[in-house]
Structure formats: C-alpha cells, structure tokens
Amino acid sequence: MENKRAVVSVVGKDQVGIIANVTTILSNNNINILDISQTILQDFFTMMMIVDVQEVGNLDKLQGEFDELSNDLGLKINIQLEEIFKAMHRV
Amino acid sequence: MDIELNEMMETIRMIQLENLDIRTVTMGISLYDCADSNFDQMNQKVYDKITSYAGQLKEVAETVEKEYGIPIINKRISITPIAEILGNATKEQAIELAKTLDSAAVTLGVDFIGGYSALVHKGITKGDQTLLDALPEALSETERVCSSISVASTRSGINMDAVGKVGTIIKEAAERTKDENGLACAKLVVFCNPVEDNPFMAGAFHGSGEGEVVLNVGVSGPGVVLNALKKHPDADLGEVSDVIKKTAFKITRAGELIGREVAKRLGVPFGIMDLSLAPTNAQNDSVAEILEEIGLERVGTHGTIAALALMNDAVKKGGAMASSYVGGLSGAFIPVSEDNGMIQGITDQSLTLPKLEAMTCVCSVGLDMIALTGDVTASTLSALIADEAAIGMINKKTTAVRVIPVPGKKEGDMVEFGGLLGRAPVMGVNDFNSDKLVSRGGRIPAPLQALIN
Numbered sequence: 001m002e003n004k005r006a007v008v009s010v011v012g013k014d015q016v017g018i019i020a021n022v023t024t025i026l027s028n029n030n031i032n033i034l035d036i037s038q039t040i041l042q043d044f045f046t047m048m049m050i051v052d053v054q055e056v057g058n059l060d061k062l063q064g065e066f067d068e069l070s071n072d073l074g075l076k077i078n079i080q081l082e083e084i085f086k087a088m089h090r091v
Numbered sequence: 092m093d094i095e096l097n098e099m100m101e102t103i104r105m106i107q108l109e110n111l112d113i114r115t116v117t118m119g120i121s122l123y124d125c126a127d128s129n130f131d132q133m134n135q136k137v138y139d140k141i142t143s144y145a146g147q148l149k150e151v152a153e154t155v156e157k158e159y160g161i162p163i164i165n166k167r168i169s170i171t172p173i174a175e176i177l178g179n180a181t182k183e184q185a186i187e188l189a190k191t192l193d194s195a196a197v198t199l200g201v202d203f204i205g206g207y208s209a210l211v212h213k214g215i216t217k218g219d220q221t222l223l224d225a226l227p228e229a230l231s232e233t234e235r236v237c238s239s240i241s242v243a244s245t246r247s248g249i250n251m252d253a254v255g256k257v258g259t260i261i262k263e264a265a266e267r268t269k270d271e272n273g274l275a276c277a278k279l280v281v282f283c284n285p286v287e288d289n290p291f292m293a294g295a296f297h298g299s300g301e302g303e304v305v306l307n308v309g310v311s312g313p314g315v316v317l318n319a320l321k322k323h324p325d326a327d328l329g330e331v332s333d334v335i336k337k338t339a340f341k342i343t344r345a346g347e348l349i350g351r352e353v354a355k356r357l358g359v360p361f362g363i364m365d366l367s368l369a370p371t372n373a374q375n376d377s378v379a380e381i382l383e384e385i386g387l388e389r390v391g392t393h394g395t396i397a398a399l400a401l402m403n404d405a406v407k408k409g410g411a412m413a414s415s416y417v418g419g420l421s422g423a424f425i426p427v428s429e430d431n432g433m434i435q436g437i438t439d440q441s442l443t444l445p446k447l448e449a450m451t452c453v454c455s456v457g458l459d460m461i462a463l464t465g466d467v468t469a470s471t472l473s474a475l476i477a478d479e480a481a482i483g484m485i486n487k488k489t490t491a492v493r494v495i496p497v498p499g500k501k502e503g504d505m506v507e508f509g510g511l512l513g514r515a516p517v518m519g520v521n522d523f524n525s526d527k528l529v530s531r532g533g534r535i536p537a538p539l540q541a542l543i544n
Contacts, residue, residue, distance in 0.1 A: 084102065
C-alpha cells in the first residue's frame with residue numbers, strides 16, 4: 001500500500017495558539033506533518049494539514065483528542081483519510 | 092499540496108453543513124440454500140446465515156465512517172424474496188419466518204431488513220400465495236421487516252389479480268396497526284419493474300440474478316444540491332442542469348469510495364452505487380426545496396414536472412459518469428412524509444395527489460409515503476396501484492406505491508409516523524369508485540413496448 005495520509009481540518013474563530021495546540025497533539029502521537037495550508041477570512045480561521053498516518057492503527061484516539069481540544073477552543077477539528085477528498089475532486 | 096484548500100473546504104462543508112451522507116450500505120444475501128422442506132430447519136438456517144454473513148456489517152461500516160469522516164446513516168440487509176423459499180410452508184410458518192428476520196435484524200443492530208417479498212407480476216405460486224396471506228399479520232407483528240410485491244412489469248403486463256389482493260392487504264395491515272396510524276403500510280412497497288439491487292428501503296430485496304452476497308450503496312444529498320444551486324440564482328436551465336450534474340458526480344464518487352472500502356473490509360463483492368436524492372426531515376434536506384430553488388413558488392404548481400425531469404436526469408448523468416456500476420433506482424425520490432417541502436406543498440394546497448401521480452412519470456420511483464384518508468376502500472387502493480403500475484409499464488421505468496390509509500383520519504389531518512418516516516398530511520382520494528375495474532381481475536397484457544426483440 002502506498003502512503004496512508006489523512007487531512008486534519010481546523011475551522012473556527014481565530015485565536016492565539018491554535019496551531020501550537022493542534023501540532024502538539026500530532027507530535028505527541030508521533031505523527032509527521034507533510035503539508036500545511038492556512039487562511040483567515042473575516043476572523044474565520046481555516047487550516048488544513050496533510051499528515052502521515054502510515055503507522056497509526058486507527059484514527060479514533062486522535063479524533064478523541066481533537067474533540068477535547070475542539071471543545072476547549074470552540075473550534076471544529078476533524079481528521080479524515082485523504083482519499084475522500086481525492087475521490088471527490090480528482091478524476 | 093495535491094488537493095486545494097478550497098476543495099477540502101467544499102467537502103467538509105458538504106458533510107458538516109449540507110447533510111452529505113452515505114444514506115445506506117445494504118448487504119444483499121441470497122437465501123436460496125436455506126430452503127428446506129422441514130420448516131424449523133429452514134427457519135434456523137435463515138437466521139444463522141443472515142447473522143453470520145452480516146455479523147460485521149455494522150462494526151465495519153462504523154469504522155470506515157469514522158476514518159473517512161463521512162456519516163453512513165443506515166446499515167441494512169436485503170434478502171432473497173421470501174416467497175421463493177417458502178415452498179409448502181403454511182401461513183403461520185411464514186409469519187414465524189418474518190419474526191425470525193425481525194430478530195436477526197435486532198441481533199445485528201440494523202434498522203430494516205428488506206425482502207419479505209413476492210414477485211407476482213405474471214402469476215402467483217403456492218409460496219407467493221402463502222406470503223400474501225401472511226403479509227398483514229407479518230408486517231404488523233414485526234418492526235424491522237420490509238416487504239415488496241411486484242405486481243407488474245413492462246415485459247409481462249399488470250397482474251390485476253395480484254393488484255386486487257394487495258389493496259386488501261394494505262387495508263388490513265393498516266387496520267391491524269391503527270394505534271400507530273397504520274404504520275405497517277410504511278413497510279410495504281408495491282412495484283412495477285422493481286430492480287434487483289436497490290439498496291433503499293422499504294423496497295430492497297436481493298434479486299434472483301444476484302450472487303451469494305453483495306454490498307450495495309445508496310448515497311443521498313439533496314442539501315448539497317440545494318446549496319450548490321443557491322450559488323447560481325441567475326443561471327439558465329442548461330447551467331442549472333450542469334450544476335446538479337457536477338454535484339451529483341462528486342457525491343457519487345464519495346459514495347463509491349466508501350462502498351468499495353466497506354465491501355473490501357467485509358470481504359464481499361461491491362455491487363452497485365445508487366445515487367438517489369432521498370430527502371429527510373432535516374433542515375434543507377428536501378427535494379421539494381430544490382424544485383422551488385429552480386424556480387417554483389411552491390412545489391406542485393405548474394412547472395413542477397419540468398423541474399423534476401431536469402433534476403432527475405441531471406442526477407443520473409452525473410452519477411453515471413462517476414461510477415462504473417450505477418444501479419438501483421438512481422434518480423430523485425419524492426416521498427411526502429420524509430420531505431418538509433412536500434409536506435408544506437400539500438398543506439398550502441399546491442401539491443395534490445393527481446400532481447404527485449404525474450410527477451412519478453419523471454422521478455425515479457413513485458407514490459411514496461403518502462397518507463390517505465382512513466375510509467379509502469381496498470378497490471380504490473388497488474386502482475391507484477394499477478394507475479401507477481401502468482405508468483411504469485408503458486414508460487419502461489420502476490414505479491412504486493407506498494401509501495398508508497390511516498384508520499380514522501380525515502383529509503387535512505396530520506399524522507406522525509415517527510423517526511425516519513416523518514409525518515404527513517392526510518390526502519383524500521377521488522370519491523368515485525373503480526370497483527368494477529378491479530373486480531374484473533385477469534391480466535392487463537404486456538404493451539407493445541415489451542416486444543423489443
């Protein structure tokens with residue numbers, strides 16, 4: 001199997017420490033970030049990260065940690081396998 | 092980065108805000124090898140086979156759902172039409188078998204199991220007759236068992252003897268569940284030209300041309316189409332069609348990916364993708380609202396059929412390009428009780444029963460989840476079914492009738508069916524009877540359209 005990659009998406013009100021908090025969770029789980037893209041639209045923070053989840057058994061635990069952080073910061077954070085985006089936008 | 096930021100945003104918005112979901116993954120299971128002249132053995136074999144084949148269905152679907160971040164709303168089972176394995180079983184045994192299916196569904200945690208069915212579009216076998224006799228009781232004494240009866244096809248014509256019986260069955264099933272507004276009828280679909288690989292309930296069954304086991308997927312997303320159209324308020328109708336087509340393409344691609352992944356992990360062959368815009372009572376998840384967005388003040392008014400035809404066709408075109416195995420019913424469903432816009436159309440007296448009938452000429456199925464007055468007669472129901480079957484037969488398309496004559500209710504009352512089935516305003520029927528047409532019986536011959544060889 002080729003690389004197993006996932007997309008971490010963060011959407012919500014801009015505030016101090018979003019990237020630090022999200023990347024801390026990733027690094028605690030020993031997950032490498034392959035690409036980051038981020039923009040702010042009218043105070044609305046949007047970030048997408050592509051991460052390497054080759055070694056990660058299932059994404060449940062990670063999503064659990066992101067859910068906690070989501071609640072603390074009032075953001076929406078999701079992790080999902082990259083294929084779903086490829087399927088929808090690339091032929 | 093391979094995928095652009097705005098593309099990722101679009102996918103996330105579709106899922107989180109616009110109700111894009113995989114409506115159902117439905118495992119089709121053949122039960123032919125369960126047939127046995129000893130009923131108790133057959134009963135046990137049916138239970139064992141279903142629960143072992145689908146044992147992992149719910150768990151695997153839920154894992155895939157989490158990993159890809161796209162909800163799979165329903166996990167369901169479709170089976171060989173039960174009438175085909177009944178053989179010499181009695182009516183009581185047929186009812187017991189329905190209860191066995193019900194308990195298999197409970198064990199597996201699936202909300203519906205479809206295929207308590209009979210294909211009688213040309214004639215009625217001994218097993219078919221037993222199933223038809225058992226049907227009112229079987230449907231009212233089980234919760235999760237869905238039934239479908241094929242009474243007509245383009246190749247065989249309309250079996251009016253069967254149509255006549257089904258009217259009586261619907262009345263009796265409603266009467267037996269009068270405390271629940273005739274709920275049993277919501278689990279019974281009467282078909283013309285049914286498809287063998289439909290993943291959507293209540294009309295799903297595992298046809299005789301299917302393999303041992305298969306996984307079919309139904310994807311929906313009226314909300315996604317509605318929102319896409321809202322971004323193009325001034326587009327002409329060709330462009331409207333294009334927007335729907337592109338959206339349908341994306342939805343189908345997502346569905347196919349998920350379906351194949353679930354099938355792979357379960358170790359069963361992937362069957363078909365059914366892209367059907369199936370509404371729910373969730374906010375903005377309405378097919379009627381799409382028609383209104385195209386340009387109708389209220390669904391049901393003049394132009395409704397044109398708008399529906401455009402939409403149904405565009406959905407098919409997008410879906411066909413996105414998947415190699417498009418099947419099932421693929422198109423747009425127009426159930427009343429499950430679509431807030433349809434309900435509004437009826438309460439505003441814009442949408443009527445005759446208009447709904449006309450709409451079924453161009454939608455993917457037929458009269459669906461419509462509540463009728465409690466005093467409608469069995470022969471009127473049969474005649475309504477005959478009309479719908481005729482539309483399907485002549486136009487070489489699937490049509491279906493799923494109506495609920497709600498005991499004790501009058502035109503204009505609102506009835507609740509609960510959960511996914513929603514609520515519906517009770518509609519009246521034509522006061523003049525069709526008794527003679529129905530009592531003549533016999534078979535309406537297959538039309539010229541059948542002679543295509």
